[in-house]
Amino acid sequence: MDASTTQAGDAAFWARARRHMLSFGGHFVPFVAARAEGAFVYDRTGRRVLDFTSGQMSAILGHSHPEIVATIASAAASLDHLFSSMLSAPVVDLAEALARLVPPLPQVMLLSTGGEANEAAIKIAKLVTGGWEVVGFAQSWHGMTGGAAAATYKAGRRGYGPAAAGSFAIPAPNAFRPRFANLSWKAELDDAFDLLDRQSTGNLAAFIAEPILSSGGIIELPQGYLAALKQKCAERGMLLILDEAQTALGRTGTMFAFERDGVTPDILVLSKTLGAGLPLSAVMTSEAIGEECARRGFLFYTTHVNDPLPAAVGLKVLEIVERDRLPERAATMGAQLKKGLAELQSRHACIGDIRGRGLLLGLEFIDEVEGKKRSAAVLSDTVTDHALSLGLSANIVRAGASGGVMRIAPPLTVTQAEIDLGLELLNEAMDNVLKN
Ligand SMILES: Cc1ncc(COP(=O)(O)O)c(C=O)c1O
Numbered sequence: 515m516d517a518s519t520t521q522a523g524d525a526a527f528w529a530r531a532r533r534h535m536l537s538f539g540g541h542f543v544p545f546v547a548a549r550a551e552g553a554f555v556y557d558r559t560g561r562r563v564l565d566f567t568s569g570q571m572s573a574i575l576g577h578s579h580p581e582i583v584a585t586i587a588s589a590a591a592s593l594d595h596l597f598s599s600m601l602s603a604p605v606v607d608l609a610e611a612l613a614r615l616v617p618p619l620p621q622v623m624l625l626s627t628g629g630e631a632n633e634a635a636i637k638i639a640k641l642v643t644g645g646w647e648v649v650g651f652a653q654s655w656h657g658m659t660g661g662a663a664a665a666t667y668k669a670g671r672r673g674y675g676p677a678a679a680g681s682f683a684i685p686a687p688n689a690f691r692p693r694f695a696n697l698s699w700k701a702e703l704d705d706a707f708d709l710l711d712r713q714s715t716g717n718l719a720a721f722i723a724e725p726i727l728s729s730g731g732i733i734e735l736p737q738g739y740l741a742a743l744k745q746k747c748a749e750r751g752m753l754l755i756l757d758e759a760q761t762a763l764g765r766t767g768t769m770f771a772f773e774r775d776g777v778t779p780d781i782l783v784l785s786k787t788l789g790a791g792l793p794l795s796a797v798m799t800s801e802a803i804g805e806e807c808a809r810r811g812f813l814f815y816t817t818h819v820n821d822p823l824p825a826a827v828g829l830k831v832l833e834i835v836e837r838d839r840l841p842e843r844a845a846t847m848g849a850q851l852k853k854g855l856a857e858l859q860s861r862h863a864c865i866g867d868i869r870g871r872g873l874l875l876g877l878e879f880i881d882e883v884e885g886k887k888r889s890a891a892v893l894s895d896t897v898t899d900h901a902l903s904l905g906l907s908a909n910i911v912r913a914g915a916s917g918g919v920m921r922i923a924p925p926l927t928v929t930q931a932e933i934d935l936g937l938e939l940l941n942e943a944m945d946n947v948l949k950n
Contacts (some may be wrong), residue, residue: 523558545902550577553925553932555907556580563902566924566936567909571728571760572786574840575829576925580832589826597823604825611832615769618778621804623797624820624828628759628785629657631795635781636661636720638799639753641941644808645719647680648712649752652684653730656722656757656858665722668729680717683709686733690867690878694878699736704841707746715924720781721747721753721824725771729790731919732869732876740775745781753803759795760874763787764835764926767845767872776870794824840926844872847928851875855922862944864893873928877920879937893947894918906936 535542548558550569553576555560568574575582592819593602606688609622610673625631641644650656650665657663663670664678671677684706689700689723694702696942710718727733735743740756756779761771768774772782780803785795799807816826835841852868853875859865866880879890879897898920900909911919924936 535803540909543907545904545907546804551576552576553928559930561905562892564909564924564932564936565882565906566922566937567907568923568925569791570786572789573791574763574765574787574926574928575774575790575834577791579790579834579927581834582792582827583699585826585830588791591818593822593826595818596820598817598819601820602822602825604822604829605820608796608825608829608832611829612674612796615776615832616782616798616864619782619798619800621799621801621807623814624825625795625816626793626799626818626821626824627657628757628783628795629659629662630720630816631783631785631797632656632662632665632669632722632755632757634661635755635757635783635799636665636722636783637814638797638803638807639755640722640793641752641810641812642803643753645717645752646678647682647685647714647718648678649718649721651686651723651727651730652683653686653688653727653733654722655725655727655729656725662905680715680719682713684710686730687734687739688733689734689736690869699739700742701741703742703746711750718750718752720755722757724757724759725761725775726766726871726874726875726922729911731878732874732921734869734871735775735822737775740772742775744777744779747780748809755779755781755783757783759785760923763790763831764841764844765874765923766870767841767848768842769835771871784902788828790827791825792824793818794828796828802900820943834868835926841872844926846935847924847926847930848875849871850930851922851933851937855940858937858941862948864888864948866888866890870922873924873926875922877922879918879920889916889929894920896947897940897943900946901939904939904942904946906939906943908936910938 546557547555549556554562555565557601605682612622615618652667655668656665667683744754762784782798788794855868859868864879864882867878869877879894881890882888894910909921
């Protein structure tokens with residue numbers, strides 16, 4: 515295929531896309547994916563892009579993992595979708611496998627997306643506590659459906675009328691950009707709950723939190739924070755919901771991010787990484803909460819609840835993650851990537867911070883110091899665009915006040931050579947942008 519044919523094809527593609535694709539979240543990336551394999555996505559000319567976002571932070575096994583391909587084919591041919599009240603072996607097997615990993619939370623419901631699963635978790639919390647006030651972080655992202663969106667403060671609150679009554683936010687602790695100098699995270703948490711208590715009508719149901727706020731700009735909760743948060747919840751009869759959409763299944767160097775803190779939530783929500791790119795999510799809770807759900811007639815009846823095909827995929831994902839020791843791999847590869855990013859930072863004053871755990875890393879830009887030419891937001895956008903043109907896809911947190919944070923989350927199966935390539939391309943992108 516010669517270049518002119520390709521360009522003509524692309525122009526026609528984008529014309530059709532403009533005509534038919536509803537805008538839902540900013541611009542589409544100027545790259546048309548034709549296939550994906552391992553850590554790379556290819557366009558139809560064979561041009562490849564290194565996928566350092568694992569698709570939408572989900573493809574932890576890379577793309578088209580042969581065992582996942584085989585599992586999908588076999589499930590599609592034997593047991594795909596069922597009447598919602600009809601159980602099957604893959605569903606109970608996956609529930610059991612998840613419960614084995616988190617013994618205090620043996621009651622499991624399988625759904626499709628993260629927003630949907632958070633919706634279910636919030637409803638469970640409301641039903642079993644009898645409360646209806648839900649608290650989240652002011653930099654959170656929990657999904658686009660009603661209850662999940664009401665607990666999402668990072669973006670998307672304007673233009674849709676009132677969020678759920680009883681929605682509250684407290685600031686997430688931010689070590690790099692503290693809100694107040696010399697105030698510990700503990701003091702900030704005490705102060706936030708003091709304010710919350712003044713506003714609450716006494717009907718607090720839940721706090722929903724990401725252990726590392728990803729869309730918020732890779733903001734890591736400091737060691738000890740989750741335990742303190744759980745204590746605050748317990749004191750008020752609220753449940754702690756942990757949303758591990760991006761952090762579970764080894765991404766941060768442990769199977770679940772909460773393991774570092776030794777704090778088990780009342781409800782654990784898994785999504786994105788559980789299906790490794792396929793729509794699969796899970797809500798996990800304790801026997802006591804499960805019993806209370808049954809007693810109070812918890813209703814969350816959906817078309818794809820406990821569907822066998824995605825469950826078979828989830829089961830295979832768990833098997834691979836454990837068998838191939840991917841949490842350890844994320845820790846090792848993440849350390850290598852973080853070291854490379856730290857070297858990049860030492861050469862460029864406009865990189866203010868490198869943070870994150872395992873293979874969920876953030877690179878935060880600050881305003882260009884010498885000459886003060888560009889703002890962090892402009893810099894990060896430009897570097898991201900340049901990186902893509904060079905063959906590296908890394909995602910940028912654009913909205914909000916955090917300036918520009920590049921989120922870097924390669925598949926957990928990424929090789930050393932691919933990490934090196936990613937760093938090389940990022941270096942080149944930085945050099946290109948900063949010389950102008
Ligand atoms: C932490 C977290 N929770 C929930 C969601 C929503 O998941 P979904 O888009 O699958 O509904 C996201 C999506 O980015 C997320 O990052």
